[in-house]
Amino acid sequence: MSAAQPARIPLIVIHPLVVRVTHWLNAVAIVVMVMSGWKIYNASPLFGFSFPGWATLGGWLGGAIAWHFAAMWLLVVNGLIYLAYGLAGRHFMRSFLPVGPSAVWRDLKEALTFRLVHKLGTYNAVQRLLYIVVLVLVVGAVVSGLGLWKPVQFQGLVGLLGGYELVRRIHFVAMAGIVGFTVVHLALVAIVPSTLWAMITGRARVEVSARELKS
Amino acid sequence: MNRIDRKVLADQLAPELKRVERRLLLRSGLSLGALTMLTGCNLSDGDAVDRALFAMSRFNDRVQGWLFDANRLAPTFAASEITDPFPFNAYYPEDNTPEVDGDTWKLEVSGLVQDKTPWTLSKLRAMPQASQITRHICIEGWSAIGEWSGVPFRSFLERIGADTRAQYVGFKCADRYYSSIDMATALHPQTILATDFRGAPLPDKYGFPVKLRVPTKLGFKNPKHITAIYVTNDYLGGWWEDQGYNWFSGS
Numbered sequence A: 001m002s003a004a005q006p007a008r009i010p011l012i013v014i015h016p017l018v019v020r021v022t023h024w025l026n027a028v029a030i031v032v033m034v035m036s037g038w039k040i041y042n043a044s045p046l047f048g049f050s051f052p053g054w055a056t057l058g059g060w061l062g063g064a065i066a067w068h069f070a071a072m073w074l075l076v077v078n079g080l081i082y083l084a085y086g087l088a089g090r091h092f093m094r095s096f097l098p099v100g101p102s103a104v105w106r107d108l109k110e111a112l113t114f115r116l117v118h119k120l121g122t123y124n125a126v127q128r129l130l131y132i133v134v135l136v137l138v139v140g141a142v143v144s145g146l147g148l149w150k151p152v153q154f155q156g157l158v159g160l161l162g163g164y165e166l167v168r169r170i171h172f173v174a175m176a177g178i179v180g181f182t183v184v185h186l187a188l189v190a191i192v193p194s195t196l197w198a199m200i201t202g203r204a205r206v207e208v209s210a211r212e213l214k215s
Numbered sequence B: 001m002n003r004i005d006r007k008v009l010a011d012q013l014a015p016e017l018k019r020v021e022r023r024l025l026l027r028s029g030l031s032l033g034a035l036t037m038l039t040g041c042n043l044s045d046g047d048a049v050d051r052a053l054f055a056m057s058r059f060n061d062r063v064q065g066w067l068f069d070a071n072r073l074a075p076t077f078a079a080s081e082i083t084d085p086f087p088f089n090a091y092y093p094e095d096n097t098p099e100v101d102g103d104t105w106k107l108e109v110s111g112l113v114q115d116k117t118p119w120t121l122s123k124l125r126a127m128p129q130a131s132q133i134t135r136h137i138c139i140e141g142w143s144a145i146g147e148w149s150g151v152p153f154r155s156f157l158e159r160i161g162a163d164t165r166a167q168y169v170g171f172k173c174a175d176r177y178y179s180s181i182d183m184a185t186a187l188h189p190q191t192i193l194a195t196d197f198r199g200a201p202l203p204d205k206y207g208f209p210v211k212l213r214v215p216t217k218l219g220f221k222n223p224k225h226i227t228a229i230y231v232t233n234d235y236l237g238g239w240w241e242d243q244g245y246n247w248f249s250g251s
Helices: A017-043 A061-088 A091-096 A101-112 A125-149 A155-160 A164-191 A194-201 A210-214 B003-027 B033-039 B047-067 B121-125 B153-159
Strands: A011-013 A203-205 B108-111 B130-137 B143-152 B168-173 B178-182 B192-197 B211-213 B226-232
Touching: A017 A061, A017 A164, A017 A194, A061 A091, A061 A125, A061 B047, A091 A125, A101 A125, A125 A155, A125 A164, A164 A194, A194 A203, B121 B192, B130 B192, B143 B153, B143 B211, B153 B192
Parallel strands: B108 B226
Antiparallel strands: A011 A203, B130 B143, B143 B192, B168 B178, B168 B226, B192 B211
């Protein structure tokens, strides 16, 4: 390749400002919610283990709850802005859809055999599925959390989800899923570090095909 | 003095300070506003963060007050669903449960009330009673279903001529615990001055002779071994609240 070649690949915005800002605010909110949540869990462990103290936030139960119930506002307000943008601005339609089982299967096989090429600006089918799943998990964590926070005022919701004790478990499973997603997400960023820079500046040099330009 | 010395001294002084605080608390009835300011909220991680978290907690108090529906009842359960044994919980181990003499026990009533005559257990039991099987939810996350009976707190407040436009009702307990609740919750139909658990007088460990049962709040807002009730417009905080638990803590 000649030195002049990259100049012909345009530097374009692949992550709009709204997506970048909400992404990083969400990252802060999720870290605070998970770490303080682990401290709250430790006060009365649901299962046969506790989270290590160094991985928790708040120092003691009261501190952890104060963090949890402060960061929940950041998570929810920021999340609503992101959802509104994603639905109204067609970000979800453009970036996450379509996602069919055959495409997921094809891309998953390629990914696991290290043959899947990462293309900045376009999500492969596995990414699309994961982003949709984590979106649902965060909504699930918020909804079950609302039930735990206000089991009397929102008793209809708690009843729908199977009662207070079951809602505790749903909240835990949603957290576990979000943490699992985050591990995979960070591992992939480590493999393709240019994605990190793109999520900060929003821009990347992307060869744009005629088909993608249309959308 | 180096850091370690100071730490040792602080550790030695802490119990004494706690005793002084408690004495102040007992002498000044329930006016704890100033004490709350002095002790801060102990949320760790530095003063600025503490202040921000404390401000958020006060904001959450207001949101919860707004979410609270005076007519929405906490779910009730069948007798077969009662948790047995019902867990003991306090800021001290079960061995330290106070033993109150029901014959000499008096319930003091003060603040914005017309009739400040102290109450006896038999006088409380002579009032119309109510019963409930509800879920007790601890701030730690666990929950347990129990059955409590006693005087609906609203009728008690009406009987003593309490100013129900006042903001707060405070409680002082035989185990040096103290707490306070908002008037809207105090007047909720399921808030009761409970004297019985599962049809028998409250055992010591569940708060003999009287505990406040508030199924619309977390467990720590259900003080046991109550010895004094105070109606006021001054914020009173509470034993846990002054250390950083959210004050409203509604369910």
